[in-house]
Amino acid sequence: MGIQTSLDGVRDADRIVEAMRLADELAFEASREPGLRTLRILSGALEGDDDVTAIAAVHAFGQIHDDDADRVLTTLLSEERAFLREHAAWVLGAHLPHFDVVGRLIGLVLDGGFGGMIAQRTLEQWAQTAPEHVAIGLEGALLGVDDPDARYRLVETLGLVRGAGPSRRLHAAAGDEGEHLLVRSAAVAALGQRRGDSAAAEKLDELARIDGPLRDIARLGLIDLAGGSVGRSAGGDGLTVAQLFLHADIDAGLTAAGSGDNGGVATLLVRLGDALVRDGRRAEGAGAEVGAAGASVDVKRVVTLSRGSIGDAIDSVVDVAGRPAGHLYGRIPLLTPPVSSAAAWPQRVAARRGIRRVLRAAGSVDVLHLRMAEVGSLAASDVARELDIPVVFTVAPDPHAVIQSMDSAGTLTRQNFGAADEREHFWFRARLVQRLASNAHHTVLFPRPQLRRDMRALVGIDIDSHPERHTVVPEGIDLDVVDAALADASAHAEGAVPGAELQALRQLVGALPEHRRGLPLVVSVGRFHQVKGMAAIVAAWQNSSAAERANLLLVGGDLRNPSAAEQQQLDAIEAVVPEGLRAERGLILSGHQPNDTAARWMAAARTGLPGLTAPNGVYVCGSLKEEFGIALLEAMATGLFVVAPDGGGPATYVEHGRTGLLTQTWDGAALTAAIESALDSAEAPAADGAATVARAARAREVVEASFTIQAMARSLESVYAGVHRESAATDRAVTA
Template sequence: MHVGAALSAVRSSGSILEGLRAGQRLEELARRGDAAAVDLLVAATSDPDAITAVAAVRALGAQGSAAAASRLVALLDDPRADVAEHAVEALAGVAPPRDAVAPLVQRCAAGGFTGMLAQRTLETWAAATPSTVLDGLVAELAAEHDPGARARLIETVGLLPKSGGLPILTRASLDDAETPAVRAAALSALGDLLADRSGHGTTEAPAVRAARAALAAVAATSGPLARVADRARADAQPPADRRPRATGRSDGLTVVQLFLHGAVDGSLRHSGRGDTGGIATLLVQLGDALLRQESRVGRVITVSGGWGDLSTPAAPDPTEPDGHPDDLRGPGHHYVQVPFREASTGLAAAWSRWVEARRGLRRILRAAGSVDVVHLRMADVGSMVAAEVATELGIPVVLTMAPDPQALVAAREADGSLTRAGFGAADVVEHLWFRDRLVRRLAEQAEHLVLFPRPDLEGSIARLVGVDLSAHPERVLVVGEGIDVGALDQVAREVWGDAPRSPATGAALGELDALLDRLPPERRSLPLAVSVGRLAPVKGMATLVGSWLADPALRDRCNLLLIGGELDDPSREERAELDRIHDLLASDTSAGAGVLLAGHRPNATATAWLAAAQRGTPAAAGPGGVYVCASLKEEFGIAILEAMTVGLVVVTPDGGGPATYVDDGVTGVRTDTTRQDALSGAVRRALDLAAAPGAGLRRRRSRAVVRERFGIHTMAAAVAEVYTEVASAHRGPGRMVATP
């Protein structure tokens, strides 16, 4: 196939995902393309089809010639925001055109996702022409007065290799006229650059000595900047000895797992807040279970995002980790946070934090000493930078690969909410093309893939992601997520009065009673339809409320309890979902009296409430409640498993992981959760099922499915085997094949 035929394949692709896959094949062909191919690609960048235009832009970056570079520079001013944004990234593949430096530097100053792409392109260029990039940054700093923009520019100076930027960073770090954010960016960058200078002879250049003196001077002060300088001084030290660990050691392997978009702690107090969903529950319970796997794993380090160096929580929690990786070398399950300069941000807005994330992860991995495996789970900024640091430090990567965002793109295209004509606008907001490519890059780097069960697994992964699992089947593990069945059983027995009630369970039930007291008296005998999850569009909470309100028969049969989300200080994404819910409730205030928004609760509290929904409560909820997962797509579903463990009939999407373990019409109801009428009908059928004869047998069947297939120890045993294999036979990246 030649470039012209490949372009035609993109244009004629039958779906958005097929277009993305065809675009990837076009890039591969463009790498070998000649001047005629460049002409075809240049013309295609003006194509009215957004997918074809962007595919051509990215192919020009892959082709890499001067003519391709010239067109990409021109596209930086294109009125199509998606085309201009992809040109920023594609420029990383060409030799640095001098006339592109200034516009990319300006995008760095503006920040956001495009600013991140510009920083990464400039970092790539600086490896060959550092002075050209530095001159552009210096010129922009001289003209820029906005503190946030200056901080981003200073951060970018820190990405340049060698010591050319040291004098600029040193002056900024000591300048009282600069804001704390600018000085913090300079101090942090000094730590990185001085680390690059460690071990380069015994005589240090004056610029290096001045930079070290600046760090020492600020570290000797008090306040937030002193903490930043202290960390930067630690970063500037030569790395610790990283000789390979001997396999089979009595102290076991060291595994690092991460989720940077929320605070993860052993008590799961932050569950359901912001982006801290089921993955937090999994990381905590899996980390503990791994330590009980016959000494194969001796140390688990769970990394999350925490309060920044320059931000102070309104009510600091003395039990919260402070972000300092001071004592990570002992055995056990350690929790440590990457300290961002500002309060941690959500998934959608976190890309601009990539430099801080990479620096923090590098610091943690260095402090941890020998690390055997880094386990990545999401196509997000944390996985992107963790993969880079793992490569830098020679640590193998295991990837839990889910078709995200691909499955969501397919679902939204199927229901008409995402069209080919609207893809460009959606891509600017959601970065769908970038995330699709990130999944594939991570899969290619990973030594081993972990996948959740789903119908036609091999075919769906090839279709959605473009990864050929059959190329290396020995390097693929299919395993469901696990939950702590024993702990859930104990809470349920306490709720049902079959075991002495602990103070924690008693307090949880007291909170539930207080919440149910809000219901009008005439609704207090109805069962509960409960949903647990983040307040994010993909979780479908607003869809569920709309379905419930639109179905009078359903409203008359149950109350709706939504657990999750920060109600008092919501993130931007949470606020948007709350606004949708409140708009729906405002349309019928009398009907809305049956909807209860509980906000996020600790995992143990949510578990107790699920058990109470199954049996009912003495004063305010009838028995026979159900659990509803209204997600547009669900890769597996920790909360669904928890609901099944306490005997609730569940409503789930008819696809993904739930389709492999929910027996439709027996243990639950599977449905098209993108349609309000289908969802409300499924909830009514679930209530019928919960009230039908044989409820005890159904509950036992649900519990047996979870206990036999999805216990946390079953999952831990399987992944521990993978970690052992990867650590003992680390053969480098590129094990999986992303099909062109």
């Protein structure tokens, strides 16, 4: 194609996602035609206000392995535009170490954030071939830095470098009572990775015997030093499946659902893990399927990994190591305070250590199932490669679909893409999706109306080339939870005393003024994040007749201690409906609630609350993109008329005009019109009980036919069994 033609393709692409895909071709052409002309053309692309083309040029430089390209990338480490500094640090990881660049990369580590993680990752790669030079740079930087957070990052990075020098420095920092506790914790955790180092074991044993904040970290370090290998199930033991979502405190009761990043994924993993092991027990009683090696291919144990405290991590290691069956929870301590997924990239090293620890404790892990392009999946994929654990990856066009929606709405342009990428890390996440998908033993796909087209156009994956490597698996919900919620709400609507969950909702609605009584509820459940569109729902509702016809209930978010993403949504809501006017206008923000509570509140929107709200409310999902939509499915199973994004998973199960309305949720006017129309549709059959029942029955029928958690578990069991059989066959071939 030629370097200039390829660059023109990136510049002229109609959509940002298309330009990102064409950037791969530009990088290939740069590797094929290195030379002064290519350097001049790519250098010119770094100028101007087209951020997308500039980033593409940086990655093209990364494919040219000569001194001239290295000089350009080195210069970019001092570029005023922070997003270019990050991308330069990223691509330098694939180049040979340059000793004059180590200092600049360490400078990025000191700055922290995503750029610091990227620079740390490059230094870790360089330390494999030039450990002395990286260690000298880090130790020198420690001499001139006093800030505890910055020193923590330097010591953590030093812990990734092998050699006697780094070990001595870690020993000194771990035992230095004059050092900040945060820095000492980084040194202690790093000593736990020096397997075969007797001095490290002695220091950790010493610290583990002393009461204080370092004791439990030292105990974890001793566990890490003693950790063994990970094998596969055999002899009819049943499969062990590990699944991960780092950015939540997942518990069996789902008590934190809707807080921070505790969204639909957290709910799904709890319900799915329970369903997998229940199904395995049923299959065992009926005669389990047997694989080629004579081993049971039923899932007997699920280990769900999420973040947790250091004490919980120790307890979970003991629990996972001692229980061969059931749904277990492994805790990943991150040492630094929990943050949103977008800001969690600097926790890569701590996440990787915690994931490795739990998987080693399990003893045998047959499949590691990863979802989402975030730091947990990045860390877990490294561990899976190290421990030789097969990976199943759920591929979704994320962040691709978000970029496409924002591009269509005009809020994301080539001129502001760099700032957005610096904040949301779009480019890195998109490449992480491609890497995880290409390296996975099997990929799972969500249903989409144009699945093949979208995967090819957005993600660059041709699922027809090797269809045996891909399986479409819809997500599912637990209808028992929905049925219990409906039973409680219906009983209360007929006069029964409400339970605690419905009484809490009555108190919230009862705080509204008299003129807001008797109106139906418009409900939305989910995280308070820009992608989920909670503030957009408020604006669409408030700027239409819907504000006079219904009250709005938003369930989710940590209102007392909001994360940065939650605060952004709260600020946007405040700009539309100030806090002092919420009750007057009928806006209720409840904060996050346990999953069972949210289910009962949705049921109450369907049945009504006697004396407070009318029945036949509406459920609204305002997400910029929704890969499937657990809360949407729960709302449909409850019998609520829904408003959903016209794309992704919802477009495959919401029957437009019958069970809900599909709309362009990124378009404020379209979302407003959809909410008004949904209220019209919900009110129309209200006088006709038979029509209301028929519509609710149809929604329930759709969910029950294809979207239960049990159906999802059965589909995934087949995927896991296939991966297990293939891995066992490969092991036998290698042994032979």
